């Protein structure tokens with residue numbers, strides 16, 4: 296009888312214990328076709344989503360669905376913190392759709408749109424205030440901490456401003472500044488919310504779509520960020536970002552690029568990444584025609600193919616066609632999509648997995664170059 300009582304007690308305790316047994320920080324880089332959606336999940340199950348994929352009648356439900364698939368994989372019931380880095384359709388586009396299915400507790404952004412356009416202006420006037428009316432709304436300022444348990448998340452850039460002081464342990468002169476080639480491409484990209492993360496000894500950064508001129512502000516004459524293990528996003532791999540002053544000075548061992556089939560991965564970006572000291576592997580969400588085989592990584596590092604796979608990928612990179620009514624559409628990928636998953640441990644060890652082919656690689660701190 297006593298044994299039965301003990302057994303029942305143990306069973307009831309087991310049922311009451313949280314199902315959460317995660318010890319790692321998990322990061323899902325979701326395929327949103329050259330947009331951004333990057334999901335952080337802490338060991339306690341608290342979540343931070345950076346961006347929500349693309350706008351449009353096909354794209355928004357597709358991308359929101361892909362984010363929800365990653366949430367399901369992580370065992371999430373809600374999004375605790377959401378950062379919309381800036382008001383471009385490839386970043387806020389899936390938000391209304393996502394919010395119609397999922398509770399979002401905090402909305403973080405850089406403030407008003409500074410690049411007038413119908414879609415974001417209507418969204419900000421008619422839709423967004425309704426979404427955050429029952430939640431928390433935060434306008435991020437450089438130096439802010441995002442209140443997520445178990446993860447140190449510091450805003451380093453927002454609304455064109457940067458942190459006043461270098462992050463702890465950084466602030467050395469950056470030799471790359473001498474050869475900097477600048478550039479901006481539009482008004483909203485430089486406004487992006489950029490966030491630096493530490494989890495134990497593991498360090499990573501997501502800079503939204505910050506452009507070269509903002510990279511210079513952050514990294515010259517001194518490096519205000521220090522180094523990272525993993526560089527996330529890379530502005531889809533676009534050459535308007537990813538200057539050596541940023542990529543080389545961050546000294547990442549791994550980069551994970553949220554590019555599209557014809558967005559990002561231009562030769563200038565690939566040269567900057569591959570010539571970066573200590574760089575071991577670039578993982579990509581897509582093969583980009585702007586890379587061609589000449590500049591791309593082996594397929595085992597590429598998470599997605601196309602709805603109608605090609606027999607051969609072109610060797611030479613192509614120039615991005617000028618936008619207009621006669622521009623041929625990029626190769627389509629609306630079918631099954633795969634994320635790249637990163638799991639980091641407190642001691643700085645991390646594992647990256649391509650969920651399309653199961654290829655996985657573990658990076659141990661002592662092995663770094």
Ligand SMILES: [Zn+2]
Nearest residue numbers: 326328599628
């Ligand atoms: Zn895709």
Ligand SMILES: [Zn+2]
Nearest residue numbers: 330383385504
């Ligand atoms: Zn973008």
